[in-house]
Amino acid sequence: AAGVIQSPRHLIKEKRETATLKCYPIPRHDTVYWYQQGPGQDPQFLISFYEKMQSDKGSIPDRFSAQQFSDYHSELNMSSLELGDSALYFCASSQTRTSVDEQFFGPGTRLTVL
């Protein structure tokens, strides 16, 4: 069965650089969520999109932005990177109209900021 795809799987950036993370949800899933998991931490919700509109916002810094495109894939754009942005970034998708909140997670993108 198709799963959530995230790219790249690993990313190394310098401070103050920008990064773009991509997420491709499971086919026919209409909702995408982004989570950030710092070292030794639990995942924290950043932002979500339903049918290409922002549906909920968590602890996403102002330096970050995200969007969902017409093909339902999503991109998380991160600017002015800081050392503290080093984390594992998960994307999850769900079929909101029929699901009961079950979210399927991708393998994550590990971002390292030097």
Place this chain on the structure above:
Amino acid sequence: AQSVTQLDSHVSVSEGTPVLLRCNYSSSYSPSLFWYVQHPNKGLQLLLKYTSAATLVKGINGFEAEFKKSETSFHLTKPSAHMSDAAEYFCVVSEMDTGRRALTFGSGTRLQVQP
């Protein structure tokens, strides 16, 4: 506001003995509750979910959890631990009634399985 508290940050068991990972929740509405597992350097895999149907929920790999509203608990159990069960386990809540579908994770319990 919704939250979950995982009562143990580390649990160590011997292979073949029972596993108990404890979770208490706090929710203003009828919660949906989940247990996810994360193996080292891996993504998050859903073990099981509770969504107001049967209070005893069976998941994958022999795990099950019981929703107890009177105790606001959703503890995860397994009769016999296997070495491959060693991982980080997260208790997770969402509040579908409020329309907020984002998941709130507990702080995690690291399960060690000794041979």
